[in-house]
Amino acid sequence: MGEGSTGNASFETIALMSIFDTFLNWSVFVESLPALLRGLWITVGLGLTSIVLGLAGGLLLVMLRLYGGLPMSPLAIGYIDVFRSVPVLVLLIVIYYALPFVGIRLSPFWAATTALSLVSAAYSAEILRAGIEGVPKGQFEAARAIGLSSIRQMTDIVLPQAVKLVIPPLTSNSINVMKDTALASVVAMPDLLKQATQAQALAANPTPLIGAAVIYVILLLPFVRSVGLLENRLNRRAR
Amino acid sequence: MMASIISLRGVSKYFGHFRALDDVTLDVMAGETLVVIGPSGSGKSTLIRCINRLETHDAGDIVVDGFTVGDTRQLATIRAETGMVFQNFNLFPHMSVLRNVALGPVRVRGLSWVEAEARARKLLVRVGLEAHVAKYPTQLSGGQQQRVGIARALAMEPKVLLFDEPTSALDPEMVGEVLDVMQGLARTGVTMVVVTHEMGFARRVADRILFMCEGRIVEQGPPTTLFDTPQDPRLRGFLQAVLSH
Numbered sequence: 001m002g003e004g005s006t007g008n009a010s011f012e013t014i015a016l017m018s019i020f021d022t023f024l025n026w027s028v029f030v031e032s033l034p035a036l037l038r039g040l041w042i043t044v045g046l047g048l049t050s051i052v053l054g055l056a057g058g059l060l061l062v063m064l065r066l067y068g069g070l071p072m073s074p075l076a077i078g079y080i081d082v083f084r085s086v087p088v089l090v091l092l093i094v095i096y097y098a099l100p101f102v103g104i105r106l107s108p109f110w111a112a113t114t115a116l117s118l119v120s121a122a123y124s125a126e127i128l129r130a131g132i133e134g135v136p137k138g139q140f141e142a143a144r145a146i147g148l149s150s151i152r153q154m155t156d157i158v159l160p161q162a163v164k165l166v167i168p169p170l171t172s173n174s175i176n177v178m179k180d181t182a183l184a185s186v187v188a189m190p191d192l193l194k195q196a197t198q199a200q201a202l203a204a205n206p207t208p209l210i211g212a213a214v215i216y217v218i219l220l221l222p223f224v225r226s227v228g229l230l231e232n233r234l235n236r237r238a239r
Numbered sequence: 240m241m242a243s244i245i246s247l248r249g250v251s252k253y254f255g256h257f258r259a260l261d262d263v264t265l266d267v268m269a270g271e272t273l274v275v276i277g278p279s280g281s282g283k284s285t286l287i288r289c290i291n292r293l294e295t296h297d298a299g300d301i302v303v304d305g306f307t308v309g310d311t312r313q314l315a316t317i318r319a320e321t322g323m324v325f326q327n328f329n330l331f332p333h334m335s336v337l338r339n340v341a342l343g344p345v346r347v348r349g350l351s352w353v354e355a356e357a358r359a360r361k362l363l364v365r366v367g368l369e370a371h372v373a374k375y376p377t378q379l380s381g382g383q384q385q386r387v388g389i390a391r392a393l394a395m396e397p398k399v400l401l402f403d404e405p406t407s408a409l410d411p412e413m414v415g416e417v418l419d420v421m422q423g424l425a426r427t428g429v430t431m432v433v434v435t436h437e438m439g440f441a442r443r444v445a446d447r448i449l450f451m452c453e454g455r456i457v458e459q460g461p462p463t464t465l466f467d468t469p470q471d472p473r474l475r476g477f478l479q480a481v482l483s484h
Contacts, residue, residue, distance in 0.1 A: 136329075138325060138327050138329035139329060139331065141293050141325070141329060142323075142325060142329035142330070142331070143331075144293065144318065145291055145293065145318060145321075145322070145323040145325075145392075146318070146319075146322075146342070146343035146346075146347060146391065146392075146395060147315055147318035147319040147343065147346075147347040147395065148342075148343070148346055148347065149315070149346075152346050156331075156342065156346065157331055160333050161332070161333055164333070
């Protein structure tokens with residue numbers, strides 16, 4: 001019994017050692033770190049570009065949807081519905097592998113940016129619409145009554161209040177865009193995930209994948225938490 | 240003979256099947272203080288909201304200072320020439336008091352921020368709020384907010400001021416400070432159209448009172464005539480109801 005127990009313990013120790021060697025191998029991690037960081041910058045660049053373009057597109061879409069009239073308003077609604085239905089990965093593969101057949105050849109970076117911003121614009125438009133509809137009617141009336149132009153009504157009065165109302169969902173959407181950049185690895189974009197899978201193949205060890213996962217979490221966790229805090233604060237104020 | 244600055248000819252307005260304004264014809268003279276009274280739902284607010292086109296009228300003609308309301312090319316001019324004070328103030332909550340007042344002159348009249356803020360400061364002194372220029376609307380009492388609302392309307396130097404029940408959302412102890420400012424304005428010669436339930440103010444300040452009922456002007460005249468010898472039974476009933484408590 002005692003012998004068996006000792007044998008088990010040493011077996012467990014060996015198993016634990018091999019788990020560390022396999023998944024959390026320090027020397028493999030250190031070796032792959034430069035590649036992972038190169039990938040991180042590409043991920044961040046791709047994410048930020050897509051977030052900014054998505055917000056700009058979303059603003060354009062929501063203006064067309066709310067104030068575009070015929071035929072722009074129904075077209076904007078159609079766009080928003082379609083691009084909220086299509087999986088980003090499918091869109092990305094269509095853009096990267098199908099568009100070249102009609103002569104449109106985008107680099108992995110711009111293919112990924114296009115796919116991510118097209119989808120993000122649809123979500124941003126819906127979020128901004130909720131914000132604009134949350135601004136009291138009296139604000140629009142006061143802006144019109146002092147004679148502000150339509151554009152000034154938006155930029156001076158409505159949008160500052162609308163955006164403030166929807167900062168938490170806009171941040172959540174940006175977090176999603178940043179996470180979805182990992183899809184770009186399927187079109188050979190050397191982003192964080194791609195660097196990790198390459199390093200894994202090179203070292204014949206999955207530690208770089210764990211490293212990449214940790215880096216994603218470190219990058220995004222502060223934003224995830226701040227959304228929670230912000231929502232709490234807004235809820236408290238609303239009460 | 241003074242010139243008419245606002246003229247309505249046969250103006251009607253529907254909300255669905257509800258007739259909010261029914262063939263209203265009215266001239267407001269330059270410099271006149273016109274007070275509009277009547278039961279709720281009588282079309283008082285709709286009347287003044289049609290003048291600066293916050294509502295669109297369905298029939299008839301409205302002309303403000305020679306500009307036709309409904310002609311989109313003249314809309315900006317009409318809105319610049321008519322200031323409006325709202326029941327719920329509708330101050331811009333994300334801007335300081337000073338900015339609230341200075342915004343219109345900058346964006347619509349083309350003043351620089353320095354000029355507009357100087358003008359705003361003067362107006363805020365006039366409504367007794369010089370100590371609050373840097374505050375935000377939510378930091379002010381209702382009466383103070385409404386006085387900012389008046390300063391904001393005045394900053395455009397409008398020919399016409401429209402007041403849509405300016406004291407109805409106020410606590411009773413704050414009504415006086417707002418009415419005092421309005422009474423002061425009436426003496427400056429600006430044209431004022433005031434929708435209100437404040438009968439004391441109407442009697443003291445109005446040049447003419449308009450009584451509306453069911454979208455029509457039922458009776459009008461100087462305060463003494465209207466209050467002391469009301470003709471229409473609906474006006475008599477209304478006055479009895481509002482003056483009895």
